[in-house]
Amino acid sequence: MARWLICCVLLALLTAHSSATAATTTAGPQNEGAVQLWRVQRSLEDPVMRSLLDDGLIDHWAHDQTSSIVLVQEEQAGRVRRALSAAGVEYAVEQEDLLSLVAEEQHYLNSKKQQQRSKREINRMDWNSYHTLEDIEGYIGWLNSSTNGVVQVLPVASTDEGRPVYVVRVNDRGTPGPKKRIWIEGGIHAREWISPAVTTFLLHQVATNPDWQRSILPYTEWYFVPVANPDGYEHTFRGGRARLWRKNRSINDNSLPDRCKGVDLNRNWDLKWGVGASKNPCSELYMGESPFSEPETDGLKYIMERVGPLDLFITFHSFGQSVLYPWGWTKDPPKNAKMLHRVGRRYLEAVQHVSKGKTDYTLGGSGALLGFASGATDDWAFGVLGAKYAYTIELRDTGHYGFLLPESQIGNTVREAAAGVQCMVTYMVNSGVCARRRRNVSNRNLG
Template sequence: MDWTSFHDLTDIEGFEEWLNFTVSDLVQVASVARTLEGREVRILRIADPSTPGPKKKIWIEGGIHAREWISPAVTTYLMHQVAVSPEWRDILKVTEWYFVPVANPDGYAYSFSSPRARLWRKNRSKNGPSARCKGVDLNRNWNLKWGVGASGNPCSETFKGKEPFSEPETVGLGRAMQRVGDIDVFITFHSFGQTVLYPWGWTRDPPANVKQLSRLAKKFNEGVKAASGGRTEYEIGGSGPLYGLASGASDDWAYGALQVPFSYTIELPDTGSYGFLLPESEVSKVVVETNSGVNCMIGFLTNLGPCARNNRSKFLGFRG
């Protein structure tokens, strides 16, 4: 596995198994759903059993939209760094992590199947007898204010499904999150736009703890700017005000249904020049910068590392 190119689902699942084998004391792999086409939706839990709890719980979701290939790349890189990098060792002692590298395995596999399928967004559910309009937008299918800004047309890219939680992927992931319970930070990686979005998506009204959400989001931006030498910067704001109203997203459900205090959608680079077709030459830069941003967020939250609240030194040149 490398982070200089995009990898298909077979490569990613092989990497998950390799990580589980080589760092078996820290990594556990579980399947939480079986898709229509028979693929597993997998979660990797990373935690240090040698340190006592309670610990902050961090949930990282990648690949819910098939065409956004940079999302699984970032998620797998971050997963690898948390498990093996000395930069994360102190933080790992006080946290436990749940990674979903590819939340939409059927759609992701299909997007690799041919050039015509490259920009596929949804899963591959059958919407009635016709095969012409397959798929549900899994990020419009979560059960919170379901239906706002989403489509009821099965042919639409934003088709919300027949009902909330109609899809095995969202059902399995939702139940797994409920079992974990008391999640402190939820992040779902998307592309593109270079923004850190917090709830709500279904209204322009700000959430109750908007100041705290914005403050932690700024720490992500600080880490990214440090790793990029100031060349990369993210816009921060509410999903609804910045991107238009849309409900049924996983970050809103985590925040509203599970009461996760810090819930974000991070729209990865770029800002539109390449869009969903980010070239492979950009992968290594994006994964390193994003890892640094998340490290700064969680370091601030746990008061550890260069972004700790009691660390007054500048972290110029810090790379997570």
């Protein structure tokens, strides 16, 4: 009876909070200046590019070893041109008005999907469309109240705008331990909508799929963070420039509350804090005033320390189709890099299998492949918390759509990710489709 009351109260709180915040999901501001995509013939590690990033004049979209694609807002374009020209750097405008693509996406959301969502029951979640925070919170509340204690929803923080950050625990208490502890994080960067989609799909598999419950759940204990940055995620559904927002929504200057908001939550963790990050609040890479300065990261740190050493940590991001392991702050590999590579390889093989060879991921150290970045969740989980395996997985695509991945690609992306994680975990516990005693993945029932 007590458990039933707790579940009902939590579900009511989730519903009330979602109703209160739903009104903020409106069309974006009108008459915004254009946002352009530029291709610059320098890597992000180049001093000129690093200076522009630190000053908040450009935002990263994609890059390789020799060139970068960056977002440039109309009012900053003159300063960026002068800086690049003074340094003799070649560049070209590849997309004149990125916000026109955002407007098309927002029109679709507003004109078609609101009717569908108003008719959908709270327990009905699909992975063919992007979902608001209201949808996601409603779904995890339903899981909490309908799975006989297998799913528990834990509020671990309250954001600056008053939204809760939830951790969802999935554990079959009827099976004895010890069990592998697995932590899955999504939505730490607001604009990466495919990340919460993948995280909730994985939660759905672990909590409701009989195959996963039979072959994986008896040996594992799962912790999901569906949306680590709820304020930022909610903000992106306003459309316009807000759709491209990355950070949380904290106020950095009380005298100017609307200027240069937010901290990059994936630069706010306390391991080599500051490398590859910015001290400028206007930068998309702003690391905050101190490690764990933000309620989101501080609350997640607290519960992760209570859970204890993890066997597997994964944070989902977009985009780039890569599986990255520590370290982000150096190109030198950790001591167990071979094992990190071996387990990460399981993800690549599974994705290759379920996509019939159409989707390729790269695998390697984060610093070596993407350039330096510190204060990230995966490095902290690995280096401080002692997670045996830790990964950042950059989902679809490789840059054509980038952060604006169309809904037509959600289904394949979540199924590929689920197959990849399933293969990693069953390899680790030596039970199920990728158990070590069965090495060939070509005929397995993945996904």
